[in-house]
Amino acid sequence: xxxxxxxxxxxxxxxxxxxxxxxxxxxxxxxxxxxxxxxxxxxxxxxxxxxxxxxxxxxxxxxxxxxxxxxxxxxxxxxxxxxxxxxxxxxxxxxxxxxxxxxxxxxxxxxxxxxxxxxxxxxxxxxxxxxxxxxxxxxxxxxxxxxxxxxxxxxxxxxxxxxxxxxxxxxxxxxxxxxxxxxxxxxxxxxxxxxxxxxxxxxxxxxxxxxxxxxxxxxxxxxxxxxxxxxxxxxxxxxxxxxxxxxxxxxxxxxxxxxxxxxxxxxxxxxxxxxxxxxxxxxxxxxxxxxxxxxxxxxxxxxxxxxxxxxxxxxxxxxxxxxxxxxxxxxxxxxxxxxxxxxxxxxxxxxxxxxxxxxxxxxxxxxxxxxxxxxxxxxxxxxxxxxxxxxxxxxxxxxxxxxxxxxxxxxxxxxxxxxxxxxxxxxxxxxxxxxxxxxxxxxxxxxxxxxxxxxxxxxxxxxxxxxxxxxxxxxxxxxxxxxxxxxxxxxxxxxxxxxxxxxxxxxxxxxxxxxxxxxxxxxxxxxxxxxxxxxxxxxxxxxxxxxxxxxxxxxxxxxxxxxxxxxxxxxxxxxxxxxxxxxxxxxxxxxxxxxxxxxxxxxxxxxxxxxxxxxxxxxxxxxxxxxxxxxxxxxxxxxxxxxxxxxxxxxxxxxxxxxxxxxxxxxxxxxxxxxxxxxxxxxxxxxxxxxxxxxxxxxxxxxxxxxxxxxxxxxxxxxxxxxxxxxxxxxxxx
Ligand code: ADP
Ligand code: ZN
Ligand code: ZN
Numbered sequence: 001x002x003x004x005x006x007x008x009x010x011x012x013x014x015x016x017x018x019x020x021x022x023x024x025x026x027x028x029x030x031x032x033x034x035x036x037x038x039x040x041x042x043x044x045x046x047x048x049x050x051x052x053x054x055x056x057x058x059x060x061x062x063x064x065x066x067x068x069x070x071x072x073x074x075x076x077x078x079x080x081x082x083x084x085x086x087x088x089x090x091x092x093x094x095x096x097x098x099x100x101x102x103x104x105x106x107x108x109x110x111x112x113x114x115x116x117x118x119x120x121x122x123x124x125x126x127x128x129x130x131x132x133x134x135x136x137x138x139x140x141x142x143x144x145x146x147x148x149x150x151x152x153x154x155x156x157x158x159x160x161x162x163x164x165x166x167x168x169x170x171x172x173x174x175x176x177x178x179x180x181x182x183x184x185x186x187x188x189x190x191x192x193x194x195x196x197x198x199x200x201x202x203x204x205x206x207x208x209x210x211x212x213x214x215x216x217x218x219x220x221x222x223x224x225x226x227x228x229x230x231x232x233x234x235x236x237x238x239x240x241x242x243x244x245x246x247x248x249x250x251x252x253x254x255x256x257x258x259x260x261x262x263x264x265x266x267x268x269x270x271x272x273x274x275x276x277x278x279x280x281x282x283x284x285x286x287x288x289x290x291x292x293x294x295x296x297x298x299x300x301x302x303x304x305x306x307x308x309x310x311x312x313x314x315x316x317x318x319x320x321x322x323x324x325x326x327x328x329x330x331x332x333x334x335x336x337x338x339x340x341x342x343x344x345x346x347x348x349x350x351x352x353x354x355x356x357x358x359x360x361x362x363x364x365x366x367x368x369x370x371x372x373x374x375x376x377x378x379x380x381x382x383x384x385x386x387x388x389x390x391x392x393x394x395x396x397x398x399x400x401x402x403x404x405x406x407x408x409x410x411x412x413x414x415x416x417x418x419x420x421x422x423x424x425x426x427x428x429x430x431x432x433x434x435x436x437x438x439x440x441x442x443x444x445x446x447x448x449x450x451x452x453x454x455x456x457x458x459x460x461x462x463x464x465x466x467x468x469x470x471x472x473x474x475x476x477x478x479x480x481x482x483x484x485x486x487x488x489x490x491x492x493x494x495x496x497x498x499x500x501x502x503x504x505x506x507x508x509x510x511x512x513x514x515x516x517x518x519x520x521x522x523x524x525x526x527x528x529x530x531x532x533x534x535x536x537x538x539x540x541x542x543x544x545x546x547x548x549x550x551x552x553x554x555x556x557x558x559x560x561x562x563x564x565x566x567x568x569x570x571x572x573x574x575x576x577x578x579x580x581x582x583x584x585x586x587x588x589x590x591x592x593x594x595x596x597x598x599x600x601x602x603x604x605x606x607x608x609x610x611x612x613x614x615x616x617x618x619x620x621x622x623x624x625x626x627x628x629x630x631x632x633x634x635x636x637x638x639x640x641x642x643x644x645x646x647x648x649x650x651x652x653x654x655x656x657x658x659x660x661x662x663x664x665x666x667x668x669x670x671x672x673x674x675x676x677x678x679x680x681x682x683x684x685x686x687x688x689x690x691x692x693x694x695x696x697x698x699x700x701x702x703x704x705x706x707x708x709x710x711x712x713x714x715x716x717x718x719x720x721x722x723x724x725x726x727x728x729x730x731x732x733x734x
Contacts, residue, residue, distance in 0.1 A: 002026050003055045004065055007087075008039055008046040009099040009107070013711045016046070017055040019064045026051070032073030032080055034102075036066045036109055045069070045109040047098040049080055069111055074102070074296065079313045082347050086311075089346075089703070091710045091726045092336045100336055101311040103289035118286075119182055120170055121153030126178030139169045144178065153182050157278065157287050158269075164529055165522035197270045200384075202239060206232050209378040210239045216354045216376075217244065217318065222345055224325075224370045225358035226618075227380030229586025230387055233358045234264065236380075237321050238271050240356065245274045245301050249318025249353075253304040254340055256327035256547065263528065263550060264323070268304060279305030279312065282521060307332060307340040310347065318353050320344045324547070325357035325366060326579055331731045339729060360586055361579040361617050364625055368635040371625075390557070390588040390595035392581070392613055396604045404500035405492045405560045407600055413556060418508060418537050422555040422593065426497065426540040427584050429561070431514040432456040433496045434489035437464065439479035441486050446476065450686040457489050459499075460516065469685035497540055497560070505538070513541035546584040557588045559599045566606055569680050570733050571633055574608050575624060582617050632695075634729070638702050640694040641730040642713075643679070645687040646722040652676075652690045655718040659692060662712055663705075670701040680733065687723070691733075 004018045018037055020026060033048050043066065055062060075083070075098075083101055087094040099107050122144070131148065134141035142163055147154060160166065173179040202210065205227075213223055227233045241251045255264060257280075268276060277291040277300035294300040296313040303312055307330055322330070322341050330340040341357065348355035357366055357375070370377040383389060400407040405428060406414075417424050434457045437446040446455040448466035455464040455473070462475045478485045489496075498512045511527050518524040524544075531539060531551060539545065539554070565577040581599065588595025601609060611620045629636045642659060646652040656676035663673065672695050679689035696702040710726055713719060 001053060001059060003052040003062070004035070004048055005050040005052055006035055006037055006046040006065070007049055007083075007095040007098045008037060008044050009095040010039060010044055011093050011096060013093055013714060015049060015094060017052070017057055017062055019059065019062050021065045021067065024065075024068065028071075029068065030073040031077065032075035033071075034069040034074060034106065034109065036069060038063045038066060044095075045099070045107065046095055047075060047080075049084070069109060074106070075313055076315065078350060079311070082343070082350060083311065085346060085350075086336075086338055086343055088707070090336060090338050090728050091706050092338075097336055100308070103292045104285050105289055119153045119155040120147060120159060120179050121182050122147050122151070123178055123180050126173070126176075127151075129178055139163075139166065140173055143169055143173060147179065155287065155290070157283065157291075160522070160525075164525050197267075199238065199271060200235065202235060203232065203384060205380045205382070206236050206239075206384070209236050209380065210243075212376060212378060213240055213319075213354055213356060214243055217247070217249075218352075219354075220349050220352050221354045222348070222369070222375040223354060223356045223378055224362055224366050224375045225356050225378050225380070226362050226367075226370075227358065227360060227378075228383060228389065229360040229583065230383040230385075231360070231380035232384035233323070233360075233380060234267060235384065237323070237356070237358070238268070240319060240321070241268075241272060241274070241302055244319045245272065247318065248316060250295070250298065250300075250314045250316040251302050251319045251321065252309065252312070252314060252317060252344075253302065253321045253323065254310060254330070254344060255304060255306060255323045256329045257306060265304060268302065272302065274301040276300055276302045276304060279303065279309045281306065310338075310340040310343045317347075317351050320348050320353065320355040322355065322357045323359075325359045326361050326363040327547075328576070328731055331729075333732065334725070337725065337727045337730075339731070342729065361582045362621070364575055364621060364628065365635040367621050368625060388594045390585050390597045392585055392597045392599065394604045394609060394613060395598045395600045396602075397600045398602050404497045405600075406497070406500070406558070410558045410598055410600065413596075413598070414538075414558065417556045418505070420555075421537075423531075423534075423537055423539060423551060423553040424556045424558070425545065425551065425554050425584075425587055426501075426538070426558045426560060427542075427545060428492070428494050428497055428540065429542050429565075429580075430456075430491075430493040431495070431516055431542055432465070432467075432493035433459040433499075434491050434493055436490035437476070438488055438490060439481060439484055439486060440488050441484040442479060442482040444479050444481040450683070452681050452683045456493065458516070459495055468681065494540055494542060501538060501540070508538050509536040510538040510540070511536040513539065513545050515542070515544065517541075518544070543580060543584075546580060546587065549587065551587050553593070554588050555593050555595050557584055557595065557597045559584055559597070562599065563602055566601075566603055566608065571628075571631075572731065575621075578608065578612055578617060578620050578624075581612060632697065637695050637697045638699045639730055640702060640706060641727040641733065642692040642694070642724065643689065643727065644676075644691070644722045644724040645684075645689040647687055648721075649688040649690075651718070651721040652688055655716065655722045655724060656690055656692050658716050658718050659709075659713045662716070663709055666705070666708055668705055670698060671696045671705045693733075 002020050004020055005015050006018055008016050031048050035046050035048050037044055037046050083097050087097040131141040131144040225233055244251050277295045279291050292312055295303045298315045303309055322344050325341050332338055344355050369375040395409055397407045414424050436454055437457050446464055448455055448471055450471055451466055451468045453468045455466055458465055463472050464475055465472045494512055494514045513527055565573055585597040588597055611623055644652040644655050653676055675692040676690045679691050682689055
């Protein structure tokens with residue numbers, strides 16, 4: 001008898017047994033195909049994990065699979081093992097884990113599994129045009145040149161990656177009859193981009209790092225590539241990808257947020273003669289599916305993607321790279337709360353291939369693994385190409401008269417740099433105009449009705465908005481308490497900083513980069529390109545500016561307001577802040593011009609700032625590790641956070657209390673628990689939030705406990721009235 005074991009896309013913790021459909025040819029059936037099954041009163045999609053010969057249930061109680069949706073497996077045995085491990089480790093329903101690893105259309109059970117997406121190709125008349133003759137239309141020439149290298153055409157996505165957003169130019173070329181729009185199907189466009197750039201000769205440290213990884217290509221190994229910003233980590237990646245590509249292997253490159261790293265993508269495109277798939281959240285569904293299929297079919301040799309790409313099937317995977325491995329965005333913060341970095345390490349172990357974790361500011365977790373000898377520590381201590389590291393200084397602003405957050409000292413330094421024709425970067429990690437709106441007469445504060453939080457003033461669209469639940473109201477003209485009109489804003493966000501600077505320096509090119517200013521697709525790329533071209537002398541923005549970009553002309557970086565991060569509630573606050581400072585600082589003086597970094601603070605004696613200044617990130621990290629060891633905090637212990645939220649406080653609390661009680665009846669030796677306590681922001685989006693923290697010094701002990709506990713709390717009566725979630729290895733205690 002054949003029993004089909006299926007991960008059904010539903011919020012339940014088990015795998016379900018079914019009988020094969022009537023007339024199903026079992027010899028043609030592969031694990032890893034999608035199936036349609038009856039479930040409850042309806043139907044669901046699922047993935048076939050296993051064909052077994054018996055079931056704990058009697059066969060007359062088993063239902064039949066309704067339909068097999070694929071001829072060929074979408075997931076290999078390796079993929080299935082990885083996803084099952086992830087479902088187990090993060091305690092998330094397996095069917096939903098599998099569903100989340102599929103592109104949306106396939107997830108819904110659509111049968112045709114080959115995605116198509118839109119692209120462009122030269123027409124015969126277009127093929128006869130010499131791009132060099134188009135010197136009056138450089139953008140058109142650029143596109144014509146690009147497409148002349150790909151006679152079969154290129155996806156719109158690939159074109160944009162090479163040339164930036166260019167839809168209107170494409171349309172113009174179409175009108176001239178030189179280009180036509182086509183559909184490109186998965187697997188059709190295996191042609192790499194042919195614009196190439198020469199690679200620099202690697203320096204000795206880079207060479208050593210490459211050699212070490214290459215020597216380990218035959219098996220599993222974790223390498224921590226610990227290199228200061230600008231030390232040439234990306235060059236190391238490129239060299240490794242080339243090596244692996246030459247051996248016929250695929251490489252997976254995980255990056256924090258692709259929208260933020262168009263430059264990295266372009267560099268990969270131009271330097272590698274390999275077909276690349278790109279996967280990230282702002283792709284259209286068709287493009288996404290196509291990229292996924294190309295990776296799965298082995299057509300693309302390199303997959304560059306954000307977090308969820310860690311699950312993309314890749315038959316010839318031989319190397320995984322995780323860039324900026326410390327970055328918080330690798331951890332999914334809702335639903336299936338996996339860490340893509342940690343999954344990458346497990347995936348490499350299963351695939352018996354190396355994984356390289358790269359960062360200028362490695363996480364304490366990874367550093368500890370390196371110290372323990374589990375990861376091989378590769379160091380790139382100096383900037384490549386001879387650039388000098390920036391000088392970091394503190395600016396005591398305790399008695400300074402600030403103007404939109406900028407002190408007079410910083411202002412005059414800024415003027416000097418602008419006068420010398422250099423670029424200046426001002427970093428303020430708060431978007432909007434001002435974080436507080438208050439009434440001068442009665443002291444009223446604009447508070448979100450649904451959160452324990454203040455509303456942020458956004459003047460550009462004249463709104464009050466809550467950055468926690470997304471609530472928005474029109475800007476108030478008078479006080480709702482006393483009716484007075486003396487409303488004042490307090491503090492500053494990037495909008496206000498921009499306003500002040502524009503007033504002071506009306507003739508200076510200025511650009512603001514934050515989530516509001518880059519909301520439209522392609523706008524970030526455009527702004528970054530303008531910066532690179534030297535259009536703007538003053539760059540201001542939030543942490544979006546801190547990540548991965550190259551601004552060679554920047555000689556001065558001002559960090560305006562980090563003081564609140566010095567006293568964060570989360571024990572990781574110091575680590576995050578140190579990483580941010582070092583990353584922002586890394587934007588300065590990356591080329592020949594030396595850079596200077598000024599941190600404005602009211603706490604110049606704070607030990608964290610002093611360690612960072614007096615020494616290096618490495619010293620800061622070893623000091624923090626020492627503190628964590630004494631306090632028995634991660635990475636010297638392992639944590640799990642059980643969160644619960646409900647419209648009524650009592651409901652959330654009651655659920656968590658019952659969970660504690662249940663745990664008490666189980667074997668919980670070696671697992672400590674704290675709580676329930678209220679979350680740092682107790683009320684959010686109208687719900688009350690509480691949490692329970694579990695901790696153990698052994699991962700396996702905690703995992704053993706969860707395996708039994710989670711399925712049991714899932715069926716508690718009190719669970720029905722709350723939204724709850726299990727967060728294994730939580731990164732933020734929000
Ligand atoms: P990271 O990824 O560590 O920030 P990059 O790989 O982006 O560093 O390198 C920083 C800059 O130095 C880039 O402009 C790069 O082209 C240049 N560079 C990197 N390696 C070398 C090298 N071996 N010789 C000359 N220039 C290099
Ligand atoms: Zn008032
Ligand atoms: Zn809110």
